[in-house]
Amino acid sequence: MDVINTRTFHRFITIHLVVVFLFLIIPCGVFSQLSPGKLTKAHSSLEGLSNCTLCHDLGAKISEKKCLSCHTHLQQKITQNKGYHVSKDIKGKACISCHSEHHGVNFEMIRFDKKTFNHNLTGYELKGAHKKIDCTQCHSPENISDPVLKKNKKTYLGLTTTCTSCHEDYHQKTLSNQCSNCHGMESFKPASGFDHSNTGFPLTGGHKGVSCTECHKTETKNNKKFQHFADVPFKNCNSCHKDPHNGSFGKDCKSCHSVESFHKIKASSAFNHSVTGFELEGKHRTLDCKKCHDNRPGTVDLYKEFAAVKEIKCLTCHEDSHTNKFGENCTSCHSQNSFAIKGNKKDFNHELTGYSLTGRHKEVDCRKCHTETYMTAPLAHNECKKCHSDYHKGDFAGLAENDCKVCHSTDGFAGSSFDFERHEKSTFPLRGAHLATPCTACHKKDGQNWKFREIGKSCIQCHDNIHKGFISEKYMPENNCALCHGNENWGSVTFDHNNTTFQLIGKHLRTECRSCHFEIREGKTYQQFSNLDTKCASCHDNVHGNQFEESGITDCKRCHGFEKWDRSNFNHDNTRFKLEGAHLNVNCNECHKAEVVDGKSTIIYKIGKLTCADCHQ
16 A cells, blocks of 8 residues: 555656646746637637637737728628617627627527517617517518628528518609608508608599599509509690590690599689699799790690600700700709709719718718818819818828728728738738737837838848857857847747857756857846866866866866766766776775865775785785
């Protein structure tokens, strides 16, 4: 039992010594970088210590920007100030407060109680029948138009608030997507919100008693039942009614007839111009009819100057001063009261100018760019710097790509698209530890201003030369640290010691440089490279005193090797007393005994006994 306990004890001591040794030789940084747990399936592609900085900022918590740099669809929603993540309950929270990681492959990062979830926070309140259906009936890949989001079967992004994103469009795109203008949330039938008075053809007089199908015909379209509601002709009475006059009095029946009955003739024919399809608005109301109805050549009858014109537009009468650059919809910028530009130009299609407004440009007041009139010579817009001041103060001047858009987007100057791949093509490719160094460490040293040019390429321009004055210029010309050190860490040294007067052999090859060249005295580190004594006794204790000195120097290697301090190089036959016979089996200690010399216990090897009588009586 005692033997077993002794073996167990020795094994326990050995294991603990190994653990302590590992902690001594492995840098602390290695342990601090170990992952706290497996990533979920969604993030499994990011596994590995080399990918930590894709989500984590060095010395900081998880970066919200880095989360959103991958989840771009969510970033777009937040940028547009739309959706659940910009609601009052969620805005400002860190992503990790709801979506934690490193809890295993099958951990659910998106969890919430569907029964108590407040859908109002998404910007879309559930009403009527929507309150009763399961979430997945709407949040399903079939209802997502974006091809990337469509692949994610668990996403809650990608839906629009239009009814047709989930429901079939019975009207087959003939009406607007604003189904709620006519239909309620409880059911599609009947169309409780529809009011014919809000259409271009309010039902009055005899039309009130006519069945809907009399005007809105039903047919089969695209193999489905379809009823016409849009594009039903109604500009003229004879769109539905036969003209008993055969066109003798024109097509404006209402100029004489009432909608109450064709048999009721108006006492005075105050002509309603809106029934022609061209309602008189603004200054058109004050014009003399003869200004337009001028009996121009080709007119077939009185007031029929536009009979052959299918659609009356502004350009039918007015000259286009823009030479069709902005299309034919003049009312997008002008009103019928004046040709002066409308105050509200949100509906203007800026793409027609050749410069599409994107990102924050959409929010800029037009007058910020168009400081004079809108017809002033075209603004310079091919380069950002034509409007924006150069924040970098010429850092990129002279480069082939020196415009802001090379690194920045119109969503804001904060953040940059410049990545590691593009840095590889620069004059300073990132290697080793530089890959994990924050950009600000080199490009924003003062903590305030970014700088990208002339910031240094050699080690000495960023790092202090701690060996200055200690290592000869011969071994470190021009302060070139790379001759000995690599990019991974400063502790890895590649210096060839054979270039010095002291060749490293045996254990010296495995000894750290600082063991010989660095010394700590009174809490301070001192280093020495040049004029370092190469004698063994300058580093190792000479336990033999001056027994083996020759000219004041003890040459240890005459007896000892460089792998261990045994006497592998010593041969007793080379001494004045060759070992023969029984002497070969005598223990060294029998002849070479320890004595106290200068206060130290020293084994005496030069004992001066060379004859038999010196030892034997």
